[in-house]
Amino acid sequence: AALLAPLTGVxxxxxxxxxxxxxxxTLGDLSLPCFALAKTLRRAPAAIASELAAQxxxxxxxxAAEAAGGEADPAPPIRWRAEAAGGFLNLRAAGRGWxxxxxxxxxxxxxxxxxxxxxxRVVIDYSSPNIAKPMSVGHLRSTVIxxxxxxxxxTAGWDVQTVNHxxxxxxxxxxxxxxxxxxxxxxxxEADPIGESLRLYVRFHEEAERDPALVDEGRAWFLRLEQGxxxxxxxxxxxxxxxxxxxxxxxxxxxxxxxxxxxxxxxNDKMEAAAQRLREAGxxxxxxxxxxxxxxEQGMPPCLVFKSDGSxxxxxxxxxxxxxxxxxxxxxxxLYVVGAEQTLHFRQVFAVLEKxxxxxxxxxxxxxxxxxxxxxxxxxxxRRGKVVFLDEVLDEAVRRALAxxxxxxxxxxxxxxxxxxxxxxxxxxxxxxxxxxLEIDFSLEEMxxxxxxxxxxxxxxxxxxxxxxRRAAEAGAGAVPAGADxVPAGADxVPAGADxVPAGADxxxxxxxAGTAAPGAEAGAGTGSGAEPGDASGLEALGSPAxxxxxxxxxxxxxxxxxxxxxxxPSVLARYLLELAKAFNRFYNSGRxxxxxxxxxxxxxxxxxxxxxxxxxxxxxxxxxxxxxxI
Ligand code: ARG
Numbered sequence: 001a002a003l004l005a006p007l008t009g010v011x012x013x014x015x016x017x018x019x020x021x022x023x024x025x026t027l028g029d030l031s032l033p034c035f036a037l038a039k040t041l042r043r044a045p046a047a048i049a050s051e052l053a054a055q056x057x058x059x060x061x062x063x064a065a066e067a068a069g070g071e072a073d074p075a076p077p078i079r080w081r082a083e084a085a086g087g088f089l090n091l092r093a094a095g096r097g098w099x100x101x102x103x104x105x106x107x108x109x110x111x112x113x114x115x116x117x118x119x120x121r122v123v124i125d126y127s128s129p130n131i132a133k134p135m136s137v138g139h140l141r142s143t144v145i146x147x148x149x150x151x152x153x154x155t156a157g158w159d160v161q162t163v164n165h166x167x168x169x170x171x172x173x174x175x176x177x178x179x180x181x182x183x184x185x186x187x188x189x190e191a192d193p194i195g196e197s198l199r200l201y202v203r204f205h206e207e208a209e210r211d212p213a214l215v216d217e218g219r220a221w222f223l224r225l226e227q228g229x230x231x232x233x234x235x236x237x238x239x240x241x242x243x244x245x246x247x248x249x250x251x252x253x254x255x256x257x258x259x260x261x262x263x264x265x266x267x268n269d270k271m272e273a274a275a276q277r278l279r280e281a282g283x284x285x286x287x288x289x290x291x292x293x294x295x296x297e298q299g300m301p302p303c304l305v306f307k308s309d310g311s312x313x314x315x316x317x318x319x320x321x322x323x324x325x326x327x328x329x330x331x332x333x334x335l336y337v338v339g340a341e342q343t344l345h346f347r348q349v350f351a352v353l354e355k356x357x358x359x360x361x362x363x364x365x366x367x368x369x370x371x372x373x374x375x376x377x378x379x380x381x382x383r384r385g386k387v388v389f390l391d392e393v394l395d396e397a398v399r400r401a402l403a404x405x406x407x408x409x410x411x412x413x414x415x416x417x418x419x420x421x422x423x424x425x426x427x428x429x430x431x432x433x434x435x436x437x438l439e440i441d442f443s444l445e446e447m448x449x450x451x452x453x454x455x456x457x458x459x460x461x462x463x464x465x466x467x468x469x470r471r472a473a474e475a476g477a478g479a480v481p482a483g484a485d486x487v488p489a490g491a492d493x494v495p496a497g498a499d500x501v502p503a504g505a506d507x508x509x510x511x512x513x514a515g516t517a518a519p520g521a522e523a524g525a526g527t528g529s530g531a532e533p534g535d536a537s538g539l540e541a542l543g544s545p546a547x548x549x550x551x552x553x554x555x556x557x558x559x560x561x562x563x564x565x566x567x568x569x570p571s572v573l574a575r576y577l578l579e580l581a582k583a584f585n586r587f588y589n590s591g592r593x594x595x596x597x598x599x600x601x602x603x604x605x606x607x608x609x610x611x612x613x614x615x616x617x618x619x620x621x622x623x624x625x626x627x628x629x630x631i
Pocket of ligand 1: 125128129130165166167318321336338
């Protein structure tokens with residue numbers, strides 16, 4: 001993109017997004033379709049392609065870098081050979097520098113780090129389940145997508161503040177208190193907070209049909225709660241504590257954390273001020289006794305702020321919330337990862353904010369919606385009514401992952417821990433691999449499989465790379481030339497930090513440090529396999545189509561992160577990881593790696609293996625999957 005930007009007049013970022021991998025690698029490594037340029041350059045796409053090709057090929061050859069080996073060498077720039085084919089400009093990396101350059105990117109401690117968000121803060125609202133109700137599959141999707149988006153922003157340099165906007169307020173708490181006082185007990189709630197709350201709700205509604213006094217009782221309790229009555233408050237806080245314990249267990253298994261737990265109740269004392277601002281701006285209008293903000297010009301129904309009885313609603317709360325996130329939390333960008341059924345709600349809230357104060361137009365406010373996910377599996381959807389209990393889904397996934405592992409590697413140490421990582425990884429990846437608005441019919445059977453487009457497939461590919469690196473290290477200096485440039489020298493040849501707990505973006509990044517090789521051995525020198533003069537690195541062994549494809553995939557990592565961020569679409573990264581895993585497996589199967597030629601070739605191939613492993617584990621970490629080094 002940097003090369004083509006001055007030649008086309010199109011920005012680098014835009015070009016990077018337009019560059020494609022040709023369907024057939026004999027055509028080249030990258031390809032720029034020139035059709036979109038035809039308009040601005042006022043020439044036929046084919047003519048543009050051949051002019052660009054001539055310009056690229058005519059560029060001065062970059063001065064060759066010093067002989068390979070020195071750590072401090074700047075990586076030589078990549079040279080490109082271009083060829084026009086119809087309206088496409090096909091490019092192939094040429095010369096000696098590019099392999100080194102791409103490997104160094106993957107070996108850098110800055111792997112996956114971008115500066116795009118530097119100096120900016122994003123507030124991300126995700127998960128946000130409701131107290132005393134089960135966390136639904138929708139909340140699971142929000143949790144998984146939101147966490148991935150948080151990691152992606154973080155690695156792109158944003159200051160990220162994550163918020164769990166718990167549904168911890170509303171008239172239902174009055175009912176719950178009334179029901180608990182009549183038929184419930186703390187012990188029963190402690191034993192099964194959400195199940196027991198549900199039972200109490202159901203009973204409340206059943207009995208209220210026969211006994212209308214119960215409805216008044218519920219109302220009275222909510223009023224007491226609103227007025228700060230000690231007993232009501234204490235019970236309410238108890239419900240929250242108990243529900244949170246259940247949610248926390250799921251968050252723990254998913255490896256999800258939040259910077260802020262600010263439920264709806266947090267805004268109780270902030271709504272009047274928000275409403276006052278609307279009033280002062282002259283935006284509140286009466287409608288059937290209620291107060292609304294009209295949004296006719298925006299083509300939307302009015303946004304209800306006060307009901308006719310003077311009470312506030314969900315929308316009022318989100319107005320106060322948005323003001324708080326921008327003004328008190330300093331958010332430059334606000335993200336809401338909430339199901340598609342709330343689309344109108346967020347459009348209304350954003351429109352009201354912009355009416356209130358036009359500077360809100362400059363704040364990026366994004367509702368990140370997602371489609372429905374259906375979970376197959378009889379047991380999970382039938383127990384306790386129609387409600388899916390996520391714990392059971394996770395347990396089932398882990399059970400199935402364990403069965404897959406038992407069948408494949410019965411002697412694996414830590415089988416349970418690996419099954420947990422793989423089972424949870426299957427769910428997380430299964431959620432993220434398709435574009436989020438698509439409805440998902442989730443099949444656990446398919447998702448825990450080690451092949452196919454699954455999380456376990458990517459995890460398994462990573463473990464495979466680790467195993468190769470371990471074997472190389474065990475084989476010792478015989479097979480792996482000591483000090484050969486770029487042979488990863490982690491304790492056991494495995495990128496550090498790869499194992500165990502779900503890697504946050506930061507933790508995963510720590511895995512990318514390639515070994516600092518001891519200076520000395522002239523690895524690969526004189527292996528006589530067509531190295532260019534002075535090239536002792538053996539990197540020419542990476543000129544095969546399979547290796548080239550891997551290298552170019554590695555290079556596309558930054559663009560995958562950018563693409564995922566541009567569209568708030570973690571699936572872009574998930575698809576990338578599947579492609580990288582496929583490319584690596586093809587390379588892995590394309591010829592001997594250990595003992596390939598006793599020297600430079602093995603070293604170079606191991607270096608590529610380590611680079612792929614680093615990107616796989618970093619990318620899995622961004623999506624929220626852990627990457628066990630053995631499966
Ligand atoms: N608790 C809500 C629900 O379950 C989601 C809240 C989303 N966040 C927000 N700021 N409205 O539907």
